[in-house]
Amino acid sequence: MNGIHDLGGLQCFGKIDNKDVDVKFVDDWERRLFASTLCSFGALGPIDAFRHAIEKMDPVHYLSSSYYEHWLEAVEARIKELNFTQSDIGVPLTPTDIESIVATGAHYARESVPENEPLAVGLEVRALPHSPEGHTRLPNYIKGKKGIITELRGTFVFPDTLAHGLGECEQPLYSVRFSSRELWAGRDPTNDAVHIDLWHSYLEVCDV
Structure with missing residues (x-):
């Protein structure tokens, strides 16, 4: 779901106060x-x-x-x-x-064979632009953005269904590399990149 919790990539929220990073509990x-x-x-x-x-x-x-x-x-x-x-x-x-x-x-990794055939490392994919009504681990700021699969993590429980009592529905989980230029619409001139773990259902293969 789209909500105030999904703040990744947003601006105008001020500087992050990390001066007490070693303090685990304030009270x-x-x-x-x-x-x-x-x-x-x-x-x-x-x-x-x-x-x-x-x-x-x-x-x-x-x-x-x-x-x-x-x-x-x-x-x-x-x-x-x-x-x-x-x-x-x-x-x-x-x-x-x-x-x-x-x-x-x-532990949410599973040894079972998923219904979805795993995608190949090196494949260009796009994060789906959809916004489900329920729980999802698909960040808003990467929706519709293209990236490259860099690693197959294995088979993992799908959080979107588990959160609502709809079963584990295990799927392949990938590490996907998104360039900063892709994420920030060319405003970032660096060669930085973000690697994000994404489930199979969040991705579609880009046209060759």
């Missing part, structure tokens, strides 16, 4: 929220449903709230969406479980 409640959110993923659905809950925040509230306030909003939204109650709580995760999740993350 103690953020530390507690971080731990409780990780514990909740099994009960409140996959991380893509969590991300979509953030995407649906009121734009003014999104811009005026902090990073972990977004997390809190998403947890509360998922509890309401699932009508989650105290009686629904299962076996809690242990500290060892949490440590493993933080260290390695959840």
